[in-house]
Amino acid sequence: MEHLSNKRKLTIMIAIMAAMLFAAINQTITSTAMPRIIAILDGMDLYTWTINIYLLTSTIATVLVGKLSDMFGRKPFLLTGILLFMVGAFLTGTSDNVHQFIFYRGIQGIGAGIIQSTAFTAVGDLFPPRERGKWMGLMTAVFGFSSVLGPTLGGYLIDHLDWHWLFWIFLPLGVVAFVLIMALFPKAKRGESTSIDYLGSLFLTTTIVPLLLAFSWAGTEYDWGSGQILGLLAASVVSALIFVFTETKAKNPILPLHLFKNSVVTVSNLIGFIMNFGMMGALIYLNFFVQGVLGISATYAGYVTMPMSIVMVIASAVTGQLIAKQGKYKRFAMAGVPIMIGGMAIMIFMNSVPVAILSMIVFGLGLGLGMPVFSLATQNAVSHKELGAVTASTQLFRNLGGTIGIAVMGTVMSNNLTKHLKEALTSSPAAQGLSQLDPEVSKQLTAFANPTALMNKPLLEQTQASLPADVQPLFVQMIDGIRDALGQTLSTVFMTGTIVLVAAFILVFFLKELPLRQSNQAAAPAEAESDALAKKLQVE
CATH class of the missing domain: 1.20.1250.20 (MFS general substrate transporter like domains)
Incomplete structure (x- = not known):
C-alpha cells in the first residue's frame, strides 16, 4: 500500500x-x-x-x-x-x-x-x-x-x-x-496460504477465557484458593499445553510460536505485560484516593485525573514524530519508563490535590514517551506478512497484564485495608466514644468503614447533618480515621505498582534496537540477520 x-x-x-x-x-x-x-x-x-x-x-x-x-x-x-x-x-x-x-x-x-x-x-x-x-x-x-x-x-x-x-x-x-x-x-x-487453524483458535480461546475469568473473580467473587479459581487456572494450563502442541503441528498457526524466538518480540511483549500489570492495577484505584481520601466529589474527581490524559496525548504525539525523524526508538522507552516510575512513586506520598495532579502529569508524560515504542519495535522486528499476528500478540500480553494486575492489586488492597481499618476503629480517639453510643447509631456510623461509602460524599454530608450535635464530632473523627486507613492502604498499592514498573525498566535494557525499515518490502532486520548467517554457514 x-x-x-x-x-x-x-x-x-x-x-x-x-x-x-x-x-x-x-x-x-x-x-x-x-x-x-x-x-x-x-x-x-x-x-x-x-x-x-x-x-x-x-x-x-x-x-x-x-x-x-x-x-x-x-x-x-x-x-x-x-x-x-x-x-x-x-x-x-x-x-x-x-x-x-x-x-x-x-x-x-x-x-x-x-x-x-x-x-x-x-x-x-x-x-x-x-x-x-x-x-x-x-x-x-x-x-x-x-x-x-x-x-x-x-x-x-x-x-x-x-x-x-x-x-x-x-x-x-x-x-x-x-x-x-x-x-x-x-x-x-x-x-499464499489460506488454510485456517481452527484447532489452534479453539484451544487459544479455551486458554484465555478461564484465565481471564479466574483473575477477574479471584478475591472478589471467590477466594484465591477456592476450587472455582484453581479449577479455572488448571483448565487454562491444560488448554495452553494442548494449544502449544497444536501450533507446532499446524500448517498456518493462528499465533506462530516462532515469533517468540525473536528477542525483540518477546522482550517488548513482556514489558507490555508488566507495564500494564503495574499501571492498570494501580491507576484503577486512583479514584478511591481522589474521592475516598481527599473527599473530592465525583463531579470534580475527573478534573484531578484529567492532566494525565492530556499530557499523555501531547507526549505520545510528539514522541511519534521524533521517532520518525530520528529513526531510533529505544531511547524513548529508556526515558519514558523511569518517568512513569517517578510518577507512581509520587502517588505513594500523595496527601493533597496539588501533589495528586503533579503525579498525574509526571505519569502521563512517561506513558506518552514509552507506550508507542513497543508496538513499533515488534512490528519492525518481523516481516510484513506476519504483521497482524505479532500486533495481536502485543495486544494479548497487554490485556492479560492489565487483568492480572487489577486482580493482584485488588488483593493487596483488601488485605491491607482490613488491617488498617481495624487499627483505625479500635485505636482512634473516636473509638471509645462510639462504644458508648446507642448500638443502632453506632451501627449506622460504622457502616462507613469501607471505601465505597467514603466515595459517596452527599451521603456522608446527609448522615452528619442528621446526627445529634454532640455525636457529629465523633462521626467526623471516625471518617478521618477511615480516610487515613484508606490512604495508607492505597500507598501500599501504589508502592507495589512502582516495584512492578521497575521490573519493566530493567527489561528495557534488554530490548534490542533494530534499524527502522524504510520500506515494507524489505525483510525485517532480525530476519535479514538470520538469512545472512545461514548463507555464511553454507559458504563455510
Missing part, C-alpha cells in the same frame, strides 16, 4: 482514527455511568459481568483476527469490526434487562477487539516502520483523548439524558468511518 498517494493515506488514517475513537469513547463514556445504568436495570448482582464480558470477547477477537487479517487483508475485518460494534452499541441501548445488556456488550466487545487489532496493523500496511512512529503516537493519543472526554461527557449525559443515548450518540461517527474505509481502503491480495 506504500504506492498510494499521501493524500489518500491521510484520508484513510483519518477514517481509521475515527473508528478507533468511536470504539474507545464508547468504552470510556460509560465508565462513570455504568453503576447507575445497571442499577436502573436492576442487575447489580451481575455488575462484574457487564465488564468481564467486554474484556473476554474483545481479547479473544483481538488475538484471533490478527493472523486472519494477515491472510485475507485488513479491510474486511475493519469493516466487520465497525459494523459489529455499531450493532452492539445500538442493541445495548435497547436493553430492557441486565441479561440483554450483557449479551449485547459481548457483541460490542467482539467489534472493539477486531477494530483494535486491525487498526494498529493497518498503520503498518500503509507506512514503513520509519514513518510508522508518528502514526503510532497519534493512535495512542486517540485513546488518551477518549479518556479525557469520555468520563466527563458520560457523567453529564447520564445526568441530563436517558441512559440509552450514551450508546447511540456516537453512532454517526461509526457510519462515517465505515463509509470512508469502504471507499478508500485498498483491497489486499490474499496470501
